[in-house]
Amino acid sequence: MAGPLQQPSADELLLAAFNRMRDELLSTLTLYLGNREDAQDVAQEAFLKCWRNRQDVPGVQNLRAWIYRIAFNAARDNRRSGWHKRRRPLDEVGLEGTHCPPAQELEIEHRDFIVALRRAITHLRPEEREVFLLRVNAELTYDEIAAIRCLPVGTVKTHMRSALSKLRQVLRQYAPHLPEAEE
Template sequence: MSVAMDVSLFFDGCAMKENERLRREELHLADEARLVAWAQAGRMEAFEELVRRFRNEVYALAYHFLRNREEAWDTSQEVFIKAYRSLKQFRGEASFKSWLLRITANHCKDQFKKRRLNAVAVEDEILMNSQSPDPHPGKQLESKELGAAINLAINQLPAKHRTAFMLREFQGLSYEEMAQVMQCSLGTVMSRLHHARKKLQNTLKERGVLEELQ
């Protein structure tokens, strides 16, 4: 009798594991729209799959704004919490990624206003770079200095120009995606990007960095 029960429990356990595996596979294969619909219906595992898919985009953008890994980590979590609470408001007019990046950019801008970034932020990046071994240390030092100079120049850009520049150069978004994230027209995207690049070039030129880059 006891053996029969053990066998039954064993098969129940196997069935549960198989169900779990199938459920994960279903989530893994589901497209973005379906996952969003499931998440909106309250399926937490669907939201978790969305987090899994877009965590790096959100984290990278937060990091490029804040230049600090810990803050970027916390901010990314806050962005996903905010997104979860606002899921019902997402109507699919833009892609889910654009919507998430919009929340991230706005959240980071608020963070940025709270504490004006300065050299400390760049130090974080230099520290990070110095931790990774490089077969060409001289070259790495050069690129670190260039990176620090570029980051300082980016941090001096007005918020809207900085967002445009980051979305294009760090996130590789198309103009259309940028317009969705920044909630503006394509013309405005191009204008902000153009001004950002011009200002950046001027700053780098003043510091003599542009010649080194060329």
């Protein structure tokens, strides 16, 4: 008779989660910070912070949200630092690494739309941008985002509505059929 199934260790759980999330986390951080180099630095810093606190993993209810919280805390620290001033505007960053097909495979109109969307995202207020990216890119629930941001769910939804409204205004030229308000 075989023994009980052995549960994965905290180390294994954390490594597996990071391997699954690596690309989407890097993409989300790139959109949040405005350039890939800072996003890579922050993702590495987030991994190290998670690794140093891996003993907490067994008690974490939502490992994905926990990793995103640590990553966005590191991203906010990066934005506040003088080191962040070296960033390049996002539209100078290539399309690679942001969950989009390579630029040469995109139609020019679609590529222009993607560039306009990225630029519009970078012009959102930081709290709107963070909520938008956590909801859309990271696919977290409003409750998970509220827990990460230490905000009431209603405030998170307000930030999301504001972000969507601003993005619709900017992107209406590419998609005139966009509704005025979320229904």
